[in-house]
Amino acid sequence: MEDKSANALGGALYKFYTLIKADRKDFYSIYAYAIFSGLLQLSLPLGIQTIIGFVMAGVLSASMIVLIVLVVTGVFFSGLLQVKQMQVIEKIEQKLFLRYAFEFTDRLPRIDMQRVNSYYLPEMVNKFFDTMSLQKGISKLLLDIPAAFIQLIFGLILLSFYHPVFIAFGVSLFLLVILILRFSSVKGMETNMLASDYKYKVAGWIEEIARTIKTFKYSKGTSIHLKQTDTLTTGYLNARTEHFKILQKQYWSLIAFKVLITAAMLIVGALLLINQKLNIGQFVAAELVIIMVIAAVEKFIINLDKVYDVLTALEKLGKVTGSKTESEGSLILPDFKSGVALKFDNVSFEYSAINPVLRNLSFKVEAGQHIAVMGDSGAGKSTILRLLTGAFKKFDGNILIDEIPIGNYSLQSLRAHTGILLSMQDIFKGSLLENITMGNEAVSLQEITTLAEITGLSELTEQQKEGYDFILDPAGQGLPKKFIQSILVMRALLGEHRLLLLEEPCQHFNKINTQKILRFLKNDTTATIVIATTDETVAASCDKVLLLKNGIIYAQGPWHEVKNKIL
Ligand SMILES: Nc1ncnc2c1ncn2[C@@H]1O[C@H](COP(=O)(O)OP(=O)(O)OP(=O)(O)O)[C@@H](O)[C@H]1O
Numbered sequence: 001m002e003d004k005s006a007n008a009l010g011g012a013l014y015k016f017y018t019l020i021k022a023d024r025k026d027f028y029s030i031y032a033y034a035i036f037s038g039l040l041q042l043s044l045p046l047g048i049q050t051i052i053g054f055v056m057a058g059v060l061s062a063s064m065i066v067l068i069v070l071v072v073t074g075v076f077f078s079g080l081l082q083v084k085q086m087q088v089i090e091k092i093e094q095k096l097f098l099r100y101a102f103e104f105t106d107r108l109p110r111i112d113m114q115r116v117n118s119y120y121l122p123e124m125v126n127k128f129f130d131t132m133s134l135q136k137g138i139s140k141l142l143l144d145i146p147a148a149f150i151q152l153i154f155g156l157i158l159l160s161f162y163h164p165v166f167i168a169f170g171v172s173l174f175l176l177v178i179l180i181l182r183f184s185s186v187k188g189m190e191t192n193m194l195a196s197d198y199k200y201k202v203a204g205w206i207e208e209i210a211r212t213i214k215t216f217k218y219s220k221g222t223s224i225h226l227k228q229t230d231t232l233t234t235g236y237l238n239a240r241t242e243h244f245k246i247l248q249k250q251y252w253s254l255i256a257f258k259v260l261i262t263a264a265m266l267i268v269g270a271l272l273l274i275n276q277k278l279n280i281g282q283f284v285a286a287e288l289v290i291i292m293v294i295a296a297v298e299k300f301i302i303n304l305d306k307v308y309d310v311l312t313a314l315e316k317l318g319k320v321t322g323s324k325t326e327s328e329g330s331l332i333l334p335d336f337k338s339g340v341a342l343k344f345d346n347v348s349f350e351y352s353a354i355n356p357v358l359r360n361l362s363f364k365v366e367a368g369q370h371i372a373v374m375g376d377s378g379a380g381k382s383t384i385l386r387l388l389t390g391a392f393k394k395f396d397g398n399i400l401i402d403e404i405p406i407g408n409y410s411l412q413s414l415r416a417h418t419g420i421l422l423s424m425q426d427i428f429k430g431s432l433l434e435n436i437t438m439g440n441e442a443v444s445l446q447e448i449t450t451l452a453e454i455t456g457l458s459e460l461t462e463q464q465k466e467g468y469d470f471i472l473d474p475a476g477q478g479l480p481k482k483f484i485q486s487i488l489v490m491r492a493l494l495g496e497h498r499l500l501l502l503e504e505p506c507q508h509f510n511k512i513n514t515q516k517i518l519r520f521l522k523n524d525t526t527a528t529i530v531i532a533t534t535d536e537t538v539a540a541s542c543d544k545v546l547l548l549k550n551g552i553i554y555a556q557g558p559w560h561e562v563k564n565k566i567l
Pocket residue numbers: 117351352355357375376377378379380381382383384532
């Protein structure tokens with residue numbers, strides 16, 4: 001466990017380093033400002049020391065006034081530099097938000113589906129909210145901590161000029177900080193990560209209740225939602241309490257040290273003063289520097305929880321931004337106006353080791369041929385289509401497209417030539433037109449209206465005043481299923497294709513639209529078509545039927561030969 005946590009801490013620190021590297025110019029200017037501001041802040045005790053010297057000597061001279069002006073100017077400039085630092089930090093915070101927003105948006109559609117198969121992606125995306133923790137914490141990490149550190153270094157250097165005893169003070173202070181970090185940081189990171197895990201589990205569970213709200217609403221007397229929340233929040237509270245214990249330990253070590261050091265320094269300072277090793281001006285200045293140094297250490301320790309938060313946020317954000325994208329080849333599928341030839345050669349596939357889905361499957365589809373894949377629920381029909389999208393790469397055997405293994409093709413080129421309708425596709429919040437064309441401006445209006453007529457969507461566009469600008473709710477809420485299906489079918493069919501992968505293309509359609517779609521597929525496209533279906537009308541319209549049973553081919557041939565084998 002210790003090793004894993006140490007790795008988590010190391011990994012998070014490395015992520016922090018890469019984050020800083022990306023904006024290094026901004027970071028350099030922060031540190032330049034922090035160094036100057038630290039130096040300027042020292043002008044206060046030094047100035048006071050000299051002023052006291054003047055006062056003690058009973059001299060009121062022009063140089064004393066100049067000195068006062070210099071001290072006041074120093075205070076003003078150190079404030080000015082702090083404002084500059086804040087401006088740079090604000091810029092960094094804005095950049096962070098943009099960077100993560102675009103990284104999430106760009107990466108999600110390219111994510112390797114096989115690796116995230118067991119995750120519920122909307123829940124995984126909740127981690128985006130850690131951008132805010134990062135924004136909040138980074139200013140502490142970049143502004144307060146470096147400033148405190150620089151103040152500490154300069155303060156200690158200055159003190160060592162007053163008397164060597166102060167060098168011992170500096171060394172013990174450094175040792176304290178290192179000891180506190182050495183003994184608490186790994187555990188602190190571990191407990192903070194655990195609390196964060198539970199935080200997302202609670203959020204995920206509440207999201208799940210919202211997603212299935214009708215189930216919970218209509219299940220009389222259920223308390224399962226509260227029970228689960230109770231379990232998860234208990235986990236969260238335990239982890240938080242453990243984490244707070246670590247923070248408390250750090251604060252207590254600091255308080256103990258502060259008490260001791262204040263007493264020791266006052267006594268040592270007073271003794272040095274009495275023994276005339278320091279004059280009164282030096283004594284006051286040295287005490288001021290000591291107070292400043294202790295305040296710097298305090299700032300450092302108090303902000304340690306922000307360090308944990310930032311590192312944890314980076315780890316969580318990394319779950320999405322660091323997730324593997326789909327691997328692909330570099331071959332471009334040529335832009336021919338004909339279908340592709342397909343071949344499954346001894347293909348076996350499983351989503352998880354306990355559940356083999358396809359077993360030594362071999363079949364061929366000629367270029368331009370239409371094939372229906374039939375079988376009971378769970379037989380593996382959709383899986384065949386999914387494998388042909390190139391989204392699932394880990395299978396045994398070989399899948400060939402135009403005699404070349406599917407993995408050799410560039411996914412972009414493959415998908416540019418493939419029209420895909422799978423049951424997990426959905427409507428997103430956006431206009432009807434955006435939902436149909438997915439932003440592809442090359443699609444002609446003529447093509448859209450033709451397909452709208454075939455699929456029956458024209459009924460909707462004629463009813464709606466806004467026509468194709470009509471805004472759809474997420475998942476097409478409130479829209480009849482037949483229109484949702486029309487949109488999804490149009491999305492798959494618009495444009496030129498060499499391969500069409502269609503899962504139940506005619507479900508929710510009436511007989512007329514079913515016939516229109518089947519006629520369109522027969523006469524108006526040259527693509528090779530693979531349809532996963534249980535609809536006999538659809539199967540009968542294909543050149544060949546592949547009947548699956550428990551992941552193997554049970555029968556294949558034209559519909560009239562296979563239909564008797566269907567139970
Ligand atoms: N994403 C997934 N993760 C794990 N197992 C899956 C996944 N998708 C499907 N399966 C399993 O793989 C098997 C085949 O599923 P598939 O969806 O290909 O069957 P199907 O014939 O299309 O069934 P249906 O008609 O019900 O959609 C089933 O046992 C199913 O539970």
